[in-house]
């Protein structure tokens with residue numbers, strides 16, 4: 001690791017420092033970037049430290065939503081009283097991810113921008129189209145237990161590992177971005193991208209653009225929600241499959257349902273058509289199974305991860321059931337109710 | 338207050354000031370030095386252990402500005418002006434921190450390699466205030482692996498300190 005270092009004094013200073021140097025990167029909590037630098041996967045020539053910038057606050061928005069600063073640590077976000085009360089799905093998803101130490105260091109912006117990746121991506125001795133475009137994908141015919149079943153391409157079958165982002169997708173968050181050409185907002189579903197034939201691109205940010213905040217719409221799913229994460233260990237492991245389920249009831253029937261999947265695609269996976277199947281329905285296992293069928297209709301395994309299709313189906317039905325019964329999965333509980 | 342320059346270009350050693358276990362330290366380092374390597378190699382505080390060096394085991398856990406973090410994933414230069422507490426700063430022979438004493442009383446280690454990280458993590462976890470049940474302790478301590486499998490005794494030691502604290506708080510009321 002050899003790089004020059006700049007501690008940004010302002011958002012403008014940070015953007016200018018990164019945008020004028022193609023080899024420069026922002027660094028926030030460092031938990032993903034430093035890790036990848038140690039493996040020689042990321043080789044920035046210059047690090048621009050954004051941790052002293054004033055992006056650590058929460059701000060109520062006009063529409064009854066909440067704007068979260070890009071540098072709010074994951075742990076502070078999960079335990080913030082407004083998040084616990086109004087967006088418990090988000091709090092739960094964050095607490096399902098990584099470890100307490102990592103959540104203390106990791107930031108809101110960094111969590112969004114952590115690389116979509118797999119173990120071959122880390123291993124510079126193996127071909128990987130994401131790390132080295134055109135070199136091939138080792139996972140395609142290799143060990144692919146953790147890989148994608150939805151939205152993959154011939155070039156890459158990696159998954160986005162974030163838990164927080166699965167909840168943000170379900171809640172319909174908006175990402176606020178500042179860059180050399182000014183500010184813009186990006187709908188959450190447009191922030192991360194599918195691999196296509198450019199798997200080196202995880203998201204739609206341009207070089208030099210910085211996430212300044214994530215905005216949540218007014219709360220709607222405080223009562224009926226669940227984040228169900230299934231993995232090879234009971235804690236501190238990436239999801240094989242995770243489900244963020246949220247339901248807004250309208251009397252006895254479903255007014256609106258949201259289902260986002262983690263661990264199955266290059267980005268948090270949603271399908272409004274599948275969610276729409278629940279509208280006006282009385283919650284039931286068969287109604288939830290129809291949603292799962294629809295969400296997974298295009299699912300495709302690559303051998304070692306074939307089991308994920310059935311696992312995802314069951315997890316969707318179970319998480320929607322937990323949400324409908326208002327008995328969300330508790331992350332410290334190691335049984336699935 | 339921060340003393341090092343805000344731009345180091347090209348890469349070269351620069352001066353960094355930190356409070357480590359209550360003592361103000363100024364050290365020359367390159368930007369690539371992690372907090373873990375700074376503690377062990379430059380300050381010779383070898384109580385903090387290097388296990389995986391990748392954020393996966395928790396052996397390197399220290400407390401920075403009151404929060405437990407994996408020191409192997411922190412660049413020291415970014416911690417300029419911060420306050421760091423390591424296992425050496427929690428207590429010393431003859432004057433043990435209650436968590437250190439509880440680990441001994443409950444036989445909460447075998448080889449001891451993960452222990453400094455476990456203890457720093459447990460002390461900070463209690464301050465965070467989100468662990469009351471043993472399930473919550475297990476979940477919130479899951480960032481600290483123990484290859485010897487001393488987990489049940491580790492949870493017992495932490496529960497002991499938590500209940501000492503509860504008794505102490507009740508007595509103070």
Ligand SMILES: Cc1cc2nc3c(=O)[nH]c(=O)nc-3n(C[C@H](O)[C@H](O)[C@H](O)COP(=O)(O)OP(=O)(O)OC[C@H]3O[C@@H](n4cnc5c(N)ncnc54)[C@H](O)[C@@H]3O)c2cc1C
Nearest residue numbers: 028029030031032033097098107109110111113162163211
């Ligand atoms: C052992 C281990 C286990 C983990 N397990 C999980 C898990 O189970 N679930 C989970 O969700 N996550 C998990 N993580 C990942 C963790 O959540 C991320 O590493 C973390 O969220 C990244 O945030 P950061 O602030 O540390 O980012 P950094 O490492 O600082 O940055 C990551 C990337 O984002 C860019 N960046 C940072 N901030 C901004 C910004 N504001 N604008 C633009 N670009 C920016 C950086 O340039 C860099 O490319 C795990 C990590 C480790 C090491």
Ligand code: SF4
Nearest residue numbers: 118128137156157158
């Ligand atoms: S799945 Fe993607 S990240 Fe993994 S080896 Fe293939 S191209 Fe690389």
Ligand code: FES
Nearest residue numbers: 388389390395409
């Ligand atoms: S040495 Fe830092 S987590 Fe293992």
Ligand code: FES
Nearest residue numbers: 447449483484485
């Ligand atoms: S006591 Fe040996 S690793 Fe924990």
